[in-house]
Amino acid sequence: MTADVTVLQDDPDDAPDESVDETAATKAGHRFLFLRNTKAMIGFGILVFFGILAVIGPFIAPYDPSAVSRDILQPPSAAHWLGTTHTGQDVLSQIIIGTRGVLVVGLIAGLGATVVGVLVGVTAGYLGGVGDEVLSGLSNIFLVIPQLPLIIIIAGQVPSAGGVTVALVIAATGWAWGARVLRAQTLSLRRRDFVEAARASGESTPRIIVAEILPNLTAIIAAGFVGTVIFAVLSQVTLAFIGVTPVSDWNWGTVLFWAQNQLALQRGAWWWFVPAGLCIALLGMGLTLINFGIDEFINPRLRSTGLHARSLRKRRIRPRIGFTPVVRTAETTPVHRPPAEEQPAEPRPAEQNAIEEIRR
Amino acid sequence: MSFFRRRIIFYLITAWAAVTINFLIPRLMPGDPVTALIARNQGRIDSDAEQSLRVLFGLDSNQSFLEQYIDYWGLLFRGDLGLSFTFFPTPVSDIVWQSLPWTVGLVGIATVIAFVLGTLVGTAIGWRRGTWADGLLPISTFFSAVPYFWLGLIAITVFAVQLGWFPSNGSYDRSLLPSFDLEFLGSVLYYGFLPALTVVLASIAGWILGMRNMMVTVSSEDYVTVAQAKGLPERKVMFGYAARNAILPQISSFALSLGFIVGGTLIMEMVFSYQGIGYVLYQAVNTHDYPLMQGVFLVITLSVLVANILADFVYAALDPRTRQEG
Amino acid sequence: MSASTTSGTGRHADAAVREPVLEIKNLSVDYGFGQDPTHVLRQVSLTLNRGEVLGLAGESGCGKSTLAYAATRLLPPPGLITGGEVVLTDRSGERRDILTMSDAQLRASRWQDVAIVFQGAMNSLNPVFRIGRQIADAIAAHTPGIRKKQALDRAAELLDMVGISPDRLSAFPHQLSGGMRQRVMIAMALALEPQVLIMDEPTTALDVVMQRQIVEQIAELRERLGFSVVFITHDVSLLIEIADRIAIMYAGEIVEDAAAQDVYRRPRHPYSRGLLRSFPPLRGPRRELTGIAGSPPDLRLLPTGCTFTPRCGFSTPECSRIHPELGPTAFAGAEPDRRVACILHGDVGTLPPELAER
């Protein structure tokens, strides 16, 4: 949930204007331009990898994840790439099979929360007045109430809370963040010329929202969706880990639940709990990277020169506020050389930057 | 309306909402687990306590919804959260009061440390864009995606099981009697170190990334360039002008993410069997102790609310614009 | 204060020895660190003399702000200085190139030698500090050992000087009006009595009355304190009133550089002439406002030859081939201090009478 912090301003009323400029200027074809961003590409790659795993998992898993065998608590080997559990179950198969559950819950929860978030956020931002007060008050309340404990007590009281139930509970509690950001953006979009113009020409409110406002919110909705999926994956895995959801449904959290309960830590069976955690982290990182891509797309100031950081360093350019780098290129060397006594005694700036770099 | 009046009204409404949610959840759930629990403990529960449980879980079907709601508030004002079944017959409020200080101590301190450290590191990275410091970003991204509890598992494996430097669970040496002497406090610190470290490691990345982005955004404001034009020392520009403004949204997002962080860190208590409120929640969930679950949730929510109010005070102290009327 | 008194306030400086304070030589600036940067400034040279008010005019986007910020090395990323020199002569007569100064030297020199009032000073003040503190910290940074109280007293004096009551020292920026913030910035810029004050459109965001007040205030302060001013604006008629000399910029280059009255009465470059004709004349008979047809070129795709050719009413076939250098006018003997970048003033073609008024 940290990835979208930047979209959020301290005061929702002065939403970041330049972001709207960007999105407003977006042409339909360029809407997913952020995918050209390297970070987003890597993230997307990771997501696709797990997506494929979720689909074909049952066909490629080497064993039945619940099948017990004689190979008890074996470290990784050719037969069991990721070792076995205390009952001889194959950890790799558990992780492969578990992927589907994680992704399905993540996507359902993400979709559900996004739909609610868009409904609440856009309506609040567009309506203004009392309706806005009530709706944004509601989303702020949901933001302040700690979600995970809420999910835990709800899931803990639902008899046999399966994947979909958990996804719905997560969606019902996790929409507020997106709604808040969307409300702020809608508020500033509403005052834009093209929306005013549409309103003046007598277009209906739903049409304005669908045709004029929503297209300009695409990037933010996408960011909110990805953020919620991250949160949903973490929540679901956590719920499984503490044993709130049925421990027989395989997902990465269930693997960790058994590992913790069967003292894998004390027995030094690292292969049992390290891979599942890495998978969660990898999936989470992939989603976060996608969000970075979207963030940089929304807020051009963040677009880091970082991509070229190495090449910049090679050229001894250090982008800084308040100290414009001076790099003399051959073609623009002054035509009129200064008289000899005006030659600066200090080293030329390029070398100087290099010296400073070394001092650091 | 002044900033504070608005906020106070908001918090009152939120507190009311939290209590109401707590009131509604058991009434909306299918099934009636508590009647069974009461039946099983028949004869051991005194009639007052049984009446409290009936009010808390809406077992008196001959009462109207409104009457139930009013009675519920009445119980809360008396601090009566019912009886715990796991720790029968201890009142829920007693258990909560015993475990809350541990959580505030561990989670509170660790969260504040993570926030302060993360903000400092984020300041440095955001200020020196395009240097080696950017290399910290991928690492932070990875850590921000790791589930808290898994980091706890790794920490236990490495530092408690393999290296044996720290205990793997508990919150103080059981052979000591709780008191305020040096030995006991030392033991508390020793037992708390590993959980605290994991909380810091798990949550710091978010602060680093958030502050870095805010620094980058704020650095392109005119007043930062003006500060450089004035020839102020680098540190003054970086902290007084850039970071001083970048921290404002960081604090509001601190307030907003508190619920999320607290949720994650409570799980950490479960992993370390640390006797805070998160561990109590864990026990309650695993033993289907519904009164305890409800009570813990209420207290967690109200604590987060209090933390939010504190964050608001800090924000108002740092931003002169909020202190104005309007 | 009437126009006639403000105009020419620095003119006596002309009579004295012309001593340069800030010499920009062949300054080149790119935007973009990548493979294909925009060459926004190309070999710009400009000299500011001691005690002089130099006006810098040109259409929006021609690079005026870029020039000012690059010369002070305040240009934000992705700005990159790719060549040239900016020689500053300090009070003791020592000459130093700002572009080769180390960070520490630059920091020490800033605000003491060159102070700058930014375009749109609305965001130039730190919103979380009181304005007194913001003025005082500039003073403290350059005056080792000064007490906080002294610095604040000085800040109060400065506020008084720009016509703001000293008890506003403890106000936060959001409590001030736009005009007041602008004047706070001017007070702040004068805190260390710099030799050069660069003002980037200090009055554009203000109403006419406020504009007038501020311009007069600057003129008066300059008279008293004797600093040099670089005044950047779109408003050529304003410049003619207050500037001693005017440099006209077009598409990242200076196309004409001459005394204010000369530019006004006898523009030598077709662009200067067009620019002047887009404002009503100060005195004399009203004439038709013509303006300049077309719009400034995209700096990423500059034509070869003279960049003004497509919009120029006097262009010849050579214009789109030969790139004009800033040099003497056709009347070099009679007006030695004027420079213009137009090949019609050289050997090419005949100079149209509109550009040859005497």
Ligand SMILES: Nc1ncnc2c1ncn2[C@@H]1O[C@H](COP(=O)(O)OP(=O)(O)OP(=O)(O)O)[C@@H](O)[C@H]1O
């Ligand atoms: N970050 C940037 N990247 C690329 N080009 C830029 C950037 N900033 C400015 N430019 C270009 O540099 C040129 C000069 O801009 P500059 O701000 O110096 O103009 P100006 O003369 O001050 O205009 P104005 O009168 O509107 O202030 C413009 O054409 C602008 O498009």
Ligand SMILES: [Mg+2]
């Ligand atoms: Mg400008």
